[in-house]
Amino acid sequence: MEITAPPAGPPVRYDDVDVTDPGVYEECQHARWRAMRADTAITRHTEPATGEVFWGFPRYAECDRIVKDHRVFGSEDGTILASVGVGDSAGGRTITLMDPPLHGDIRRPTMRTLGHSVVRKRAAGIRERVRTLAQPCLAGGEHDFAKLMRLLPMVVIGELMGIPDEYWETIAHYTTASIAPDDPEYVSGESTHQTLRRAHHELFACFARIIDAKRAHPGEDLVSALITLETEGAPLDDLRVALNCYSFLLGANSTTPHVASHTLLALAERPHLWDAALADPSSTTLLVEEGARWTTPTNHLVRRVREDTEIAGTTLRKGDWVCAWVASANRDESVFPDPYTFDPTRSPNPHLAFGGGPHYCIGAPSSRMALGMLFDELGSALEGVEPAGPITHLRSNWINGITSMPMRFHRRRSSR
Numbered sequence: 324m325e326i327t328a329p330p331a332g333p334p335v336r337y338d339d340v341d342v343t344d345p346g347v348y349e350e351c352q353h354a355r356w357r358a359m360r361a362d363t364a365i366t367r368h369t370e371p372a373t374g375e376v377f378w379g380f381p382r383y384a385e386c387d388r389i390v391k392d393h394r395v396f397g398s399e400d401g402t403i404l405a406s407v408g409v410g411d412s413a414g415g416r417t418i419t420l421m422d423p424p425l426h427g428d429i430r431r432p433t434m435r436t437l438g439h440s441v442v443r444k445r446a447a448g449i450r451e452r453v454r455t456l457a458q459p460c461l462a463g464g465e466h467d468f469a470k471l472m473r474l475l476p477m478v479v480i481g482e483l484m485g486i487p488d489e490y491w492e493t494i495a496h497y498t499t500a501s502i503a504p505d506d507p508e509y510v511s512g513e514s515t516h517q518t519l520r521r522a523h524h525e526l527f528a529c530f531a532r533i534i535d536a537k538r539a540h541p542g543e544d545l546v547s548a549l550i551t552l553e554t555e556g557a558p559l560d561d562l563r564v565a566l567n568c569y570s571f572l573l574g575a576n577s578t579t580p581h582v583a584s585h586t587l588l589a590l591a592e593r594p595h596l597w598d599a600a601l602a603d604p605s606s607t608t609l610l611v612e613e614g615a616r617w618t619t620p621t622n623h624l625v626r627r628v629r630e631d632t633e634i635a636g637t638t639l640r641k642g643d644w645v646c647a648w649v650a651s652a653n654r655d656e657s658v659f660p661d662p663y664t665f666d667p668t669r670s671p672n673p674h675l676a677f678g679g680g681p682h683y684c685i686g687a688p689s690s691r692m693a694l695g696m697l698f699d700e701l702g703s704a705l706e707g708v709e710p711a712g713p714i715t716h717l718r719s720n721w722i723n724g725i726t727s728m729p730m731r732f733h734r735r736r737s738s739r
């Protein structure tokens with residue numbers, strides 16, 4: 324989705340679109356979300372394929388409660404709009420689709436392989452791989468930044484997960500195909516269904532080989548943690564290990580590259596910010612937070628109501644579906660002053676781009692570190708960037724992504 328500030332003038336209508344239609348997100352939705360927030364705390368929608376009703380929440384306060392209050396708003400039946408009315412076949416079996424307390428059985432042991440202390444210990448290796456990935460840009464000239472960034476998550480978490488690099492390209496490609504099967508870049512069959520089948524087939528074939536290898540030679544990585552952990556008194560079977568690999572890789576590949584691209588684009592469109600935003604690691608730390616808020620790669624997070632409750636003056640019943648528009652919450656003017664200003668010095672910045680509560684992004688430490696290193700490297704080597712061709716956005720109602728972004732990279736004439 325293109326990111327623009329809503330134009331001044333009368334509010335746009337928000338009740339005349341099918342918010343589940345991926346085509347809608349080819350246009351910036353911020354004017355529509357602003358109109359929703361101004362008008363109401365809750366909207367009613369119908370999922371066209373199933374006829375199921377779901378409730379939308381555009382303001383920060385309700386989104387914050389929905390993502391944090393797992394007792395009332397559960398994840399087991401699905402967390403994206405595609406699940407509304409049909410659920411998710413992996414429900415109850417993967418970290419993203421489980422509710423506490425069982426969710427903790429997967430979360431605690433896997434967190435140990437991705438937490439702050441582990442990523443700090445691996446920082447030198449991660450920096451080296453990030454620098455190698457960005458090398459064409461650091462050397463100057465024209466490059467498609469979005470295409471290069473497709474591998475950013477894999478160079479960061481590939482090793483932490485225990486995934487050999489020969490699989491990285493395939494995994495990066497097919498995880499994106501599985502969240503955007505309608506996108507022309509990722510279509511690989513005659514229908515959405517065929518693209519999805521092929522993507523899942525390729526991914527699960529990789530996972531089967533990786534799991535076999537880890538069973539033979541376990542290490543201190545995430546796949547080994549999945550193989551050895553126990554839930555309800557038993558280890559996970561191979562299918563459940565593979566489904567969890569899928570969840571982690573989807574979480575990484577559908578988000579991190581798009582924060583990198585949208586953040587670089589925001590800087591390219593505001594060249595006066597370049598030097599200060601990239602001055603040193605403390606400024607790139609704030610830049611990454613603002614880049615995450617600005618991008619909010621997951622437009623929405625869906626939950627299902629587990630017990631009758633009251634929210635925004637409305638009673639919701641057990642079984643109702645709710646959709647927290649986190650992309651809208653991250654522009655809520657009651658929380659973020661000048662929300663449509665890209666401000667790399669913004670602090671505090673309590674955005675919900677990494678979610679919240681028990682499902683708070685488990686990859687946040689690694690992706691924050693990698694994005695910080697990426698922008699440190701770009702700032703040291705370059706005096707600026709500018710767009711060098713048309714930008715192509717991912718066709719998806721869920722992920723706000725960029726698939727192609729040609730940019731011109733200008734090397735610094737003297738080192739900083």
Ligand code: HEM
Binds near residue numbers: 420575621691
């Ligand atoms: C800038 C990068 C990233 C963003 C913006 C992001 C965003 C998010 C969000 C919004 C959630 C909450 C989902 C929910 O509540 O339903 C989440 C959870 C998750 N993320 Fe990330 N993510 C990023 C990077 C990563 C990486 C690198 C990994 C891989 C390790 C990852 C793996 C996961 C997993 C497995 C969950 C589920 C955690 C749980 O259910 O306990 N993410 N992420």
